[in-house]
Amino acid sequence: MSDITIPTSEHADDHSHDHPAWLAHHFDDAEQQFDSGKLGMWLFLVTEVLFFSGMFVAYALFRSLHPEVFVYASQFLNAKLGAINTGVLLFSSLTMAWAVRAAQLSQQKILVSMLAMTLSCAAMFLGVKAVEYTHKWDLGLLPAGMYITQGVAEPNHGNWLQILCIPAAVFAVIFAGWYLFALVGRNRFQLQIAGPLLVASLCFFAGVQLGVFLESGESHGDAHGSGHGATHGDHHEGAGDHAAHAIIVDHMVATSIPGQAFPSEVFVDPKRVGIDEPEINQRGRAGIFFGIYYMMTGIHAVHILGGMGVITWLIVKAARHEFHSKYFGPVDNVGLYWHLVDFIWIFLFPLLYLIR
Amino acid sequence: MSAVISKPLVAPVESAKEPGNFLTHTSGFLSWALTLDHKRIGLMYLVGVMSSFLLGGVLALVVRAHLFYADGAFLTLKQYNQIFTLHGAVMVFLFIIPSVPAALGNFLLPIMLGAKDVAFPRLNLSSFYLWVGGAIFFLVAMLTTGLDTGWTFYTPYSLETTGPVVLATMGVFILGFSSIFTGLNFIVTINTMRPPGMTWFRMPLLLWAIYSTSIIQVLATPVLGITMLLLMAERFLGIGIFDPKLNGDPVTYQHFFWFYSHPAVYIMILPAMGIISELMSVHSHKGIFGYRMIAYSSVAIALFGFLVWGHHMFTSGMANVTTIVFSALTFTVSIPSAIKVFNWLFTMYKGTVSLTTPMLYALSFMFLFTIGGLTGLPLGALSIDRHFHDTYFVVAHFHYVMMGGTLVAFLGGIFHWWPKMVGKMYNELGGQISAGIVFVGFNLTFLPQFVLGTRGMPRRYATYVPEFEFLHQLSTYGAFLLGIGLFVALGVLINSLFRGKKAPTNPWGGATLEWVCSSPPPHDNFSKPPVVGDPYDFRGLEYDAREGGYVRRK
Amino acid sequence: MAHTSVDASAQIDSHGGGHGHGDGEFAHPASLTMLFSVFFTLLALTILTVWQSTLDIGAAEIWVTMGIATVKAGLVILFFMHLLWDKPLNAIVFLSSIIFVALFLGFTLMDAQGYHSTIEIKDTLEASLPPAPADLPVVPSMPTT
Known part of the structure; x- marks a missing residue:
């Protein structure tokens, strides 16, 4: 993607002297270059929308076929974390749009700081996401193949959050060192790059703090209130559950249909038994929801990471004073990409977290 | 790409004074490996896709040789599965899809348009390397345990087999991005890089075809990407949506897969149709009949192509109402295809048809594509498809379209533009002989398969009942004859590189812009902006014996 | 809101030329x-x-x-x-993606609704034929095809 609008600087010595360095040799003028880059970017966004569409179709399909699974499983998601992350992403979209404006007006300092803020918001988003993910891994709320039935056994608590924090910590140390190095050497150019990167890697931890606070704090009841045994196996409706479960197990033994390699996954027609949870709280049921959840949010997070990469690239270029009112295509196009990532999240958030 | 390495590549050359061309512009391995010149990238693609074709072709011959006897000649059942899978996957993903758009399209599109290059030259080069990367994944998959799922990777088998499904799907994923970026590049190039005077309806029909193809590539290929990604996740994590053991749904996988892979069929055939439009007109020395209808029908095929994917799944357990809708929609695609065929026929009518090698291939295409297209109609009809589904009838049908259509048009296109690409004329008689052998060999291979299919021979079987042996043997003989024909064609082309005489600027009398610049074209394509006229106006083009080609007289 | 920045014009002039025909109008x-x-x-x-x-x-x-x-x-x-x-073209391009997503979603959902109802009927029938109790039909874990 980054290839789309890189100015071909090696053509600086081209024979056509009316071509400035930022205008590639095969374009006639700046506007043609800009229009090409922009159309290319919109087409790329089209491919992104269609790429995500596969997961939206999977979501719609399984939701329409098994609504009770989605009602059950979505209550394990913490809507507060989702809402906070929505706000963070919306704010990063604002700063990105402002960055584009700054590039168009050749406001170099504003441009760098807006890009830095966008990058920091992205890191914060990932920090919150890390808390969300690791909390679910601890509880065994995993894709169908690995899903652990809730409330039956004590789930394995790993130190996933610490592990996820390691790369961010390494980055933070490296960037802090770089920043100090540049500070000592009074290298303004490097300071302009190392500073935002340091702030962004620290923002990841800010996001983690925020996530931990919201996940463990007052949100307890909201997030897991009705998800039996989600947190530390506190079965406050346990009796009813066990009764329903017993009926099903009895029934399974009674009928014993041949070919049931997975007796724990026998599904009882919900229309007959009513929407009760033990038969949803299983690999092939709630597990599918989490499969879709991890794919949707995971690929979205990969796009955030990719966006962070290109924003860093923009910061470097901006620190080199490469953008001005006639050459701002890369900022604009990365901005479009960033807004699309936001656009996708705007749909993911209510679909996964809100709709019951 | 560091500017340091690529600097020598683009060092300015006074092309106006020295008649250099893009081949001799710079030299050295890196000048090719890091080139941003669409013509060189096109040639590298050509070498790549032809190597893949050779690999796929050899695998096909192995399959046919094995099927010579009813009990199978020399392969184990497992090996047979692996070899037909690789034949299909290599041919589809590595050869047919990139063949015309990436190889010929890259070379021709900017020149035909009158532009200096595609809009994003670096993206173009990275597409090529993505293609190479995807191809490597496939080769590794082949050299490890061997893939045995068929090229479609249907679940649940692809979730259970021990074959390298993840490697191969990773390869497909990467190849998909190569295809997307090529399509994206072409759409932007055609939209924004047209020189003054090149209006939409002055574009050669090949460009309309490539434009339509690119639309499909951009809209459909991402869905293949996500399908492959979900399949990998299903194998690694068990996300459950495709795996029946986890209450997933294999028919969903088929929907996902064919949402891309049916439009992909039009990625394969549309550019071939574009080539035929050029060949028919130039070698009949007569303006194309029904220019606008051919142009519109390309776009129509591209869009209709998205509405018919369900016809691959009639027997997969789709709902009755959906099968009826998809069956009805399937028939609509035949309309734009038929429009093209009739227009090509009328282009020849009262033209001065010269039976050159490209024209012979174009005529083969007309014949084979018509058979392939018409045999698609019974397959689109629900009741008949129940009977023909997964038989050799289907195999014969899509080989008539894919190979008789795309491959034959691709060969015709290569012979047509070969003088332009390498600057050498090939031996005309040799080319004509190759076209003849390919035509006979092709029909001998695949006509018996229609008969086999109607009698109930299932596809993908390594052994069969003895009563089918005669027809299978005919088919195997045909396949080897076809192989000989293709090697003759290759020999003629390679021979021309060493012994061919220098190609004139316009050997066939074409009126599109690539015949204006010298053979081979200079590095910048056009030293000054070309004069754009009607691409099919042959008035004033006369043969000049001294030049060995056509020149335009005022 | 136009390009009033001094910085910008300085940049452009240093690159020499290029501001012939309405440059910068696209910002x-x-x-x-x-x-x-x-x-x-x-x-x-x-x-x-x-x-x-x-x-x-x-x-x-x-x-x-x-x-x-x-x-x-x-x-x-x-x-x-x-x-x-x-440019309107970019809007059309983006809208087309939404249209094709709708197409994908529409057909696939329509089909899934259709065939799952037939599967349920089939399963109910099969469950009622063998000696399985009529009050609680068990749906096998393999739902399709």
């Missing part, structure tokens, strides 16, 4: 007022949708929630991505 900087009002609208809509999810409005919930999401997405597309001022 349309967005006003900060607009950006901020869009942002606060988006925030308000987010709060609205979270609040609305706590109400029990039954089957209408999915439509209300998706409606709000669509409005938010529209604001992002039109203002942040300034599609409102962009």
